[in-house]
Amino acid sequence: MPERDEFHMGHFETIATDSCCGARRGVLHTAHGPVQTPAFMPVGTAGTIKGVTPDQIEATGTEIILANTYHLMLRPGAEVVERLGGLHRFMAWNRPILTDSGGYQIFSLGELTRINDDGVEFASHVDGARVHLNAETATDIQNRLGADVIMCFDECTPFPAQPEHVRKAVDRTIAWARRCKQAHARDGQLLFGIVQGGIDPALRSRCAEEIVRIGFDGYAIGGLSVGEGHDHMVRTVEHTAALLPADRPRYLMGVGMPADIIAAVRAGVDMFDCVLPTRNGRNAFAFTRQGALRFRNSAHIDSGEPIEADCDCYACRHFTRGAIRHFFNCGEMLGPILLSLHNLRFYQRLMSEIRTQIEEGGFDRWAAAELARGQGVR
RNA sequence: GGGUCGGUGCCCGAGUGGCUAAAGGGAACGGGCUGUAAACCCGUUGGCGUGAGCCUACGUUGGUUCGAAUCCAACCCGGCCCA
Numbered sequence: 001m002p003e004r005d006e007f008h009m010g011h012f013e014t015i016a017t018d019s020c021c022g023a024r025r026g027v028l029h030t031a032h033g034p035v036q037t038p039a040f041m042p043v044g045t046a047g048t049i050k051g052v053t054p055d056q057i058e059a060t061g062t063e064i065i066l067a068n069t070y071h072l073m074l075r076p077g078a079e080v081v082e083r084l085g086g087l088h089r090f091m092a093w094n095r096p097i098l099t100d101s102g103g104y105q106i107f108s109l110g111e112l113t114r115i116n117d118d119g120v121e122f123a124s125h126v127d128g129a130r131v132h133l134n135a136e137t138a139t140d141i142q143n144r145l146g147a148d149v150i151m152c153f154d155e156c157t158p159f160p161a162q163p164e165h166v167r168k169a170v171d172r173t174i175a176w177a178r179r180c181k182q183a184h185a186r187d188g189q190l191l192f193g194i195v196q197g198g199i200d201p202a203l204r205s206r207c208a209e210e211i212v213r214i215g216f217d218g219y220a221i222g223g224l225s226v227g228e229g230h231d232h233m234v235r236t237v238e239h240t241a242a243l244l245p246a247d248r249p250r251y252l253m254g255v256g257m258p259a260d261i262i263a264a265v266r267a268g269v270d271m272f273d274c275v276l277p278t279r280n281g282r283n284a285f286a287f288t289r290q291g292a293l294r295f296r297n298s299a300h301i302d303s304g305e306p307i308e309a310d311c312d313c314y315a316c317r318h319f320t321r322g323a324i325r326h327f328f329n330c331g332e333m334l335g336p337i338l339l340s341l342h343n344l345r346f347y348q349r350l351m352s353e354i355r356t357q358i359e360e361g362g363f364d365r366w367a368a369a370e371l372a373r374g375q376g377v378r
Numbered sequence: 379g380g381g382u383c384g385g386u387g388c389c390c391g392a393g394u395g396g397c398u399a400a401a402g403g404g405a406a407c408g409g410g411c412u413g414u415a416a417a418c419c420c421g422u423u424g425g426c427g428u429g430a431g432c433c434u435a436c437g438u439u440g441g442u443u444c445g446a447a448u449c450c451a452a453c454c455c456g457g458c459c460c461a
Binding site for chain 2: 041043044045046050051066068071098100101102103104105107108109112124125126151154156194220222223224225226227233251252253254255256257260272273274275276278279280281282283284285294296297298328331333335336337340
């Protein structure tokens with residue numbers, strides 16, 4: 001027991017902070033090794049980051065990846081993953097993993113859900129079967145999947161939403177957080193609380209206060225990047241991050257565009273996850289510091305340039321824009337694969353630059369310039 | 379040479395008197411995607427005009443009709459069958 005407490009006490013260390021803003025450079029220690037923060041976590045919902053192999057992911061500079069409770073519960077089921085040796089073995093990823101609780105699916109699968117104070121009943125998007133998820137089952141499943149970081153079961157509200165709806169979601173998220181902490185029964189596995197409250201500062205304050213009072217290994221800001229827009233999002237993150245303990249990691253869930261990430265780091269956020277690099281990559285959209293490139297566009301037909309001139313990713317080292325555009329044009333799977341690789345490397349290079357800037361004390365000025373420059377990171 | 383079926387927009391293809399600038403695919407072009415129901419979804423695709431609208435178009439030419447992609451005739455081209 002003391003061992004566990006020690007693990008939980010010392011799992012996050014801050015290496016450097018920026019004197020001009022909330023940005024900090026840290027390390028999150030997990031059962032499968034350290035994670036340099038600020039960190040970006042690619043999303044592998046169903047137990048795989050779509051289109052790329054684990055060693056390719058590692059080559060992008062990724063240290064920690066995500067998987068999803070709801071999706072793995074439906075297929076193949078937590079028992080199967082357990083029987084096959086746990087999530088790390090299953091995903092062939094022997095580094096840190098974070099599982100989301102399924103709270104986001106309350107938002108994304110909105111029409112297929114029925115929610116009450118106990119939890120949620122989903123009509124499975126696979127076969128329509130009734131599937132129940134609540135604080136205890138979500139925690140139990142995550143315990144069994146065996147990720148290094150697991151999340152409380154929360155209610156992610158849409159935007160816009162009725163104030164009453166958001167208030168109720170905050171109440172439930174707090175009550176469920178208490179139950180998740182109670183149900184959590186696996187050593188060496190960090191449990192993060194989640195703050196909801198839409199874009200209402202008062203609700204965010206109340207939720208943050210209660211979640212912090214319960215006490216978690218880390219704190220997430222949820223319910224953003226659901227349609228509220230960059231400015232609302234940044235304002236809410238700045239307000240909320242300041243209410244979270246400085247000695248614990250802060251995680252902004254589901255965010256986001258490069259500009260969103262830079263603004264949130266400035267507000268003191270340490271961890272991010274987002275489907276954009278992989279989903280947009282599959283959909284022919286490449287991130288570059290010079291701006292977005294849409295590879296279906298005929299402009300790239302006979303371009304001999306790499307996706308991004310100074311990028312060291314596999315796609316940029318070996319393929320021309322013209323070839324990649326051709327792959328998309330023909331529906332060849334290598335197109336989505338190459339842009340997923342490039343976009344992941346783009347995100348990890350961005351995070352690496354952010355960490356260096358914080359270490360060297362130039363982050364705030366750099367961030368301001370990047371945000372003003374806009375294109376490429378917006 | 380005879381018979382027969384057919385020729386529709388970039389391609390395939392529906393339509394067999396007015397509701398047709400012409401369904402539906404494909405392709406091309408453009409856009410969207412933020413804790414992944416997403417290698418997906420949306421839009422545009424004859425010309426001119428802001429617009430009502432006008433012009434040009436369903437192999438070619440001519441005809442019937444108030445009105446033709448749709449009916450008739452001849453011709454051209456293609457598939458199949460018979461000599």
